[in-house]
Amino acid sequence: MVKSEEGITAKKDENFSEWYxxxxxxxxxxxxxxxxxxxxxKPLSYAIWENVQKVVDKEFKKIGIKNVYFxxxxxxxxxxxxxxxxxxxxxxxxxxxxAGNTKLSEKLAIRPTSETIxxxxxxxxxxxxxxxxxxxxxxxxxxRWEFKHPVPFLRTREFLWNEGHNVYSNKKDLEKDKxxxxxxYQDFLKNHMALPSxxxxxxxxxxxxxxxxxxxxxxxxxxxxxxxxxxxxxxxQNFAKAYGIKFLNKDGKEEFAYQSTYAITTxxxxxMFAVHSDNNGLILPPRMAPNKIVITPLMFExxxxxxxxxxxIHKSISKYDPILDERTEVSPGWKFxxxxxxxxxxRVEIGPKDIExxxxxxxxxxxxxxxxxxxxxxxxxxxxxxxxxxxxxxxxAQKLLYDNMIEADNLKxxxxxxxxxxxxxxxxxxxxQAEKILKEKTGGAKTLNIPLNQxxxxxxxxxxxxxxxxxxxxxxxSY
Amino acid sequence: MVKSEEGITAKKDENFSEWYxxxxxxxxxxxxxxxxxxxxxKPLSYAIWENVQKVVDKEFKKIGIKNVYFxxxxxxxxxxxxxxxxxxxxxxxxxxxxAGNTKLSEKLAIRPTSETIxxxxxxxxxxxxxxxxxxxxxxxxxxRWEFKHPVPFLRTREFLWNEGHNVYSNKKDLEKDKxxxxxxYQDFLKNHMALPSxxxxxxxxxxxxxxxxxxxxxxxxxxxxxxxxxxxxxxxQNFAKAYGIKFLNKDGKEEFAYQSTYAITTxxxxxMFAVHSDNNGLILPPRMAPNKIVITPLMFExxxxxxxxxxxIHKSISKYDPILDERTEVSPGWKFxxxxxxxxxxRVEIGPKDIExxxxxxxxxxxxxxxxxxxxxxxxxxxxxxxxxxxxxxxxAQKLLYDNMIEADNLKxxxxxxxxxxxxxxxxxxxxQAEKILKEKTGGAKTLNIPLNQxxxxxxxxxxxxxxxxxxxxxxxSY
Numbered sequence: 001m002v003k004s005e006e007g008i009t010a011k012k013d014e015n016f017s018e019w020y021x022x023x024x025x026x027x028x029x030x031x032x033x034x035x036x037x038x039x040x041x042k043p044l045s046y047a048i049w050e051n052v053q054k055v056v057d058k059e060f061k062k063i064g065i066k067n068v069y070f071x072x073x074x075x076x077x078x079x080x081x082x083x084x085x086x087x088x089x090x091x092x093x094x095x096x097x098x099a100g101n102t103k104l105s106e107k108l109a110i111r112p113t114s115e116t117i118x119x120x121x122x123x124x125x126x127x128x129x130x131x132x133x134x135x136x137x138x139x140x141x142x143x144r145w146e147f148k149h150p151v152p153f154l155r156t157r158e159f160l161w162n163e164g165h166n167v168y169s170n171k172k173d174l175e176k177d178k179x180x181x182x183x184x185y186q187d188f189l190k191n192h193m194a195l196p197s198x199x200x201x202x203x204x205x206x207x208x209x210x211x212x213x214x215x216x217x218x219x220x221x222x223x224x225x226x227x228x229x230x231x232x233x234x235x236x237q238n239f240a241k242a243y244g245i246k247f248l249n250k251d252g253k254e255e256f257a258y259q260s261t262y263a264i265t266t267x268x269x270x271x272m273f274a275v276h277s278d279n280n281g282l283i284l285p286p287r288m289a290p291n292k293i294v295i296t297p298l299m300f301e302x303x304x305x306x307x308x309x310x311x312x313i314h315k316s317i318s319k320y321d322p323i324l325d326e327r328t329e330v331s332p333g334w335k336f337x338x339x340x341x342x343x344x345x346x347r348v349e350i351g352p353k354d355i356e357x358x359x360x361x362x363x364x365x366x367x368x369x370x371x372x373x374x375x376x377x378x379x380x381x382x383x384x385x386x387x388x389x390x391x392x393x394x395x396x397a398q399k400l401l402y403d404n405m406i407e408a409d410n411l412k413x414x415x416x417x418x419x420x421x422x423x424x425x426x427x428x429x430x431x432x433q434a435e436k437i438l439k440e441k442t443g444g445a446k447t448l449n450i451p452l453n454q455x456x457x458x459x460x461x462x463x464x465x466x467x468x469x470x471x472x473x474x475x476x477x478s479y
Numbered sequence: 480m481v482k483s484e485e486g487i488t489a490k491k492d493e494n495f496s497e498w499y500x501x502x503x504x505x506x507x508x509x510x511x512x513x514x515x516x517x518x519x520x521k522p523l524s525y526a527i528w529e530n531v532q533k534v535v536d537k538e539f540k541k542i543g544i545k546n547v548y549f550x551x552x553x554x555x556x557x558x559x560x561x562x563x564x565x566x567x568x569x570x571x572x573x574x575x576x577x578a579g580n581t582k583l584s585e586k587l588a589i590r591p592t593s594e595t596i597x598x599x600x601x602x603x604x605x606x607x608x609x610x611x612x613x614x615x616x617x618x619x620x621x622x623r624w625e626f627k628h629p630v631p632f633l634r635t636r637e638f639l640w641n642e643g644h645n646v647y648s649n650k651k652d653l654e655k656d657k658x659x660x661x662x663x664y665q666d667f668l669k670n671h672m673a674l675p676s677x678x679x680x681x682x683x684x685x686x687x688x689x690x691x692x693x694x695x696x697x698x699x700x701x702x703x704x705x706x707x708x709x710x711x712x713x714x715x716q717n718f719a720k721a722y723g724i725k726f727l728n729k730d731g732k733e734e735f736a737y738q739s740t741y742a743i744t745t746x747x748x749x750x751m752f753a754v755h756s757d758n759n760g761l762i763l764p765p766r767m768a769p770n771k772i773v774i775t776p777l778m779f780e781x782x783x784x785x786x787x788x789x790x791x792i793h794k795s796i797s798k799y800d801p802i803l804d805e806r807t808e809v810s811p812g813w814k815f816x817x818x819x820x821x822x823x824x825x826r827v828e829i830g831p832k833d834i835e836x837x838x839x840x841x842x843x844x845x846x847x848x849x850x851x852x853x854x855x856x857x858x859x860x861x862x863x864x865x866x867x868x869x870x871x872x873x874x875x876a877q878k879l880l881y882d883n884m885i886e887a888d889n890l891k892x893x894x895x896x897x898x899x900x901x902x903x904x905x906x907x908x909x910x911x912q913a914e915k916i917l918k919e920k921t922g923g924a925k926t927l928n929i930p931l932n933q934x935x936x937x938x939x940x941x942x943x944x945x946x947x948x949x950x951x952x953x954x955x956x957s958y
Binding site for chain 1: 510521570
């Protein structure tokens with residue numbers, strides 16, 4: 001409680017980074033730990049992560065995905081089988097070399113992701129077309145020992161995620177898989193986290209190590225940086241060939257399988273906190289908030305009459321499992337600030353005058369709007385305010401994103417946009433060279449993704465190389 | 480499917496160990512992995528673990544326990560603060576010494592348990608009596624690099640568990656905490672896993688490294704071995720002193736806090752599989768079974784009439800989310816064996832004659848008992864059969880345990896009982912010496928726990944040392 005008794009002193013639009021750090025600590029979301037780059041998920045943020053799991057898992061189950069658990073540790077020899085994949089990850093792998101006082105004969109990697117160990121098993125389990133599709137998912141922890149500056153939720157050396165690993169007998173089913181899973185993620189971000197996102201395909205330069213194509217959902221942070229959210233990798237037959245995942249097709253011939261991997265991580269929590277919150281503290285979309293309502297009786301010392309009424313109300317709206325703040329050692333104003341800081345979506349105030357009028361006052365966390373409602377109509381009004389708040393947060397986040405997306409068909413305009421913190425849609429050539437020049441000329445921007453619905457690039461020149469462009473692609477400074 | 484098409488060839492009462500291994504692999508519960516001592520939880524066993532989490536977590540929440548997540552890795556210096564604790568665990572710790580190509584300046588332990596890293600944070604978070612009680616829990620993975628022979632679920636180097644860590648301002652609240660949590664575990668084992676257990680206190684010789692007292696639930700395996708289930712540690716002020724967890728009491732004086740830790744692990748899955756299953760495969764208590772019912776139409780080739788009726792039944796009992804086995808490439812008999820192997824509690828058979836009689840046949844997995852029931856009464860009969868099966872499994876498991884518990888007030892009888900694979904209640908002195916002698920004389924038996932309701936030990940001699948006994952304690956060969 002000590003820390004939360006003090007509000008955020010930095011301003012979101014002046015010093016985003018300091019504001020974000022204070023938000024995370026003072027809203028009681030997380031704390032630093034004695035391991036550099038790893039955070040403690042406190043009850044509030046962990047309950048939100050449990051909500052993510054619950055909703056996304058339900059959608060996964062609807063399309064036949066089942067949960068499993070594979071070992072945390074991966075022998076070096078297993079990790080090394082797919083060349084590009086291992087090159088992408090080894091710089092960040094945490095290695096176990098010793099157990100007790102015994103030096104291990106082979107180093108064990110803490111999973112940075114589980115393709116390698118899962119596909120060893122897949123190659124044993126899959127024999128015939130009857131074994132396909134195989135759709136397995138893990139909700140687990142992974143470690144990537146990044147050396148960049150760590151930021152709670154947004155960049156941590158250990159994070160939590162889902163890692164789904166599906167296997168199909170043909171390319172067409174894999175295509176449907178991509179559509180279904182990217183839809184699950186995008187709908188979840190929009191309808192639950194109140195976050196709009198840009199779905200597209202990564203360029204060859206930016207795709208996942210070992211994948212044939214990577215699809216990503218890109219989001220926008222209030223500090224003018226793009227940030228990658230959930231992703232989906234079409235692995236084609238790459239891993240199948242490296243790990244020997246073969247099946248007998250209906251004609252009795254052996255074929256390599258087609259695979260996909262997909263993930264949503266605890267980074268999304270950080271993005272959600274950053275986009276919606278304000279200088280008074282945390283703002284959570286009601287659908288993601290573990291506690292949606294706090295009831296604060298307006299009393300400076302214990303007042304049985306008000307307290308009884310507050311309890312009566314507590315009971316009548318029990319389906320929301322509201323918090324009843326009965327404390328008398330702090331003032332109502334103090335309580336308001338504290339619950340604002342902690343992001344409770346709706347406050348129900350009840351004072352002596354309200355009792356006379358048989359009403360309560362509902363106060364919205366996002367707008368501060370106060371509405372007096374009759375006690376008998378409270379449930380219906382709560383539902384309305386929570387729905388309105390959910391919609392309002394999405395609308396605001398959409399405005400933030402769309403106001404910061406522009407189109408530029410020449411380098412000069414693109415540079416100007418990027419300097420202003422925009423995501424810029426530009427024509428580009430599909431080459432590492434084009435991305436390298438883009439990065440140099442713009443002071444660090446990179447390609448985000450190629451929108452699936454493409455405008456024509458006929459007669460459009462690549463803004464980097466001046467050659468004929470291959471596609472329109474979003475570029476920007478990325479987190 | 481390849482493996483499951485073949486039944487278990489070993490007999491439970493002839494070669495338990497081989498039978499158990501075949502059960503785990505052929506019932507599709509788990510598979511070995513490329514990391515020695517670590518298993519893959521396949522969908523069936525992982526869904527059962529999710530059921531454990533769901534039920535236990537709900538009970539935890541009722542008494543105010545909240546979930547959190549702490550880092551996987553613990554710096555050596557943090558791990559070493561409580562002397563007894565670290566001595567208990569270091570022989571089994573997996574150490575990360577390298578990240579990417581960089582040697583770490585301090586070794587990091589993969590958590591064998593999280594007291595040390597959590598209590599570092601607790602010492603910062605707890606300031607006043609107002610911050611107490613603090614009741615936090617994690618559902619996570621831990622690694623203990625045991626060098627004993629690993630067995631799926633029963634002894635693995637990585638396992639999943641809950642680790643709860645509560646903090647109180649006084650001993651009395653801690654006592655209540657112990658009662659509440661051991662009750663949650665014992666009730667869960669009994670009412671959901673259909674497993675009776677013996678609740679008692681560990682001797683000082685066997686208690687947890689760093690605890691003041693350890694309480695355990697001991698179970699009995701069909702191979703004549705006792706095995707420890709969930710446990711609860713009353714840490715007193717030991718860790719509080721080592722990690723500086725202090726609070727200002729209501730009188731403004733600084734005091735060390737009182738703490739507890741408690742856990743249920745994936746080992747319980749192995750115990751449940753081992754106790755209930757038979758030579759035909761897996762038997763699951765209905766409350767723990769992810770799929771409770773399979774509908775098998777009795778047809779050798781596609782028969783629309785039977786299939787339509789089966790679909791109609793499927794719909795009418797949809798609340799059980801039953802499996803409808805429509806396959807025609809395998810015979811009904813084949814299907815029966817397969818679903819028996821995989822432990823579906825209840826089979827609904829429907830054939831041409833059943834349709835005429837407007838009935839189905841319900842077949843119980845535990846007894847093989849067949850009951851014809853009218854289709855219109857199917858829901859009520861399913862419920863009854865599932866309830867009866869749940870009760871029957873508990874009754875059988877209770878018989879197994881109680882038939883194998885005896886009392887002996889002298890060494891000769893105790894040795895005889897232990898040789899016969901019994902759990903023996905004996906009078907013993909509270910000393911390391913007494914336990915050492917017990918182990919030697921009995922060829923490896925150890926103390927399990929001291930039952931909470933004690934008979935008098937007046938005039939009873941310790942069976943090991945011949946001195947006056949301090950308590951009646953259960954002893955036996957333990958897994």
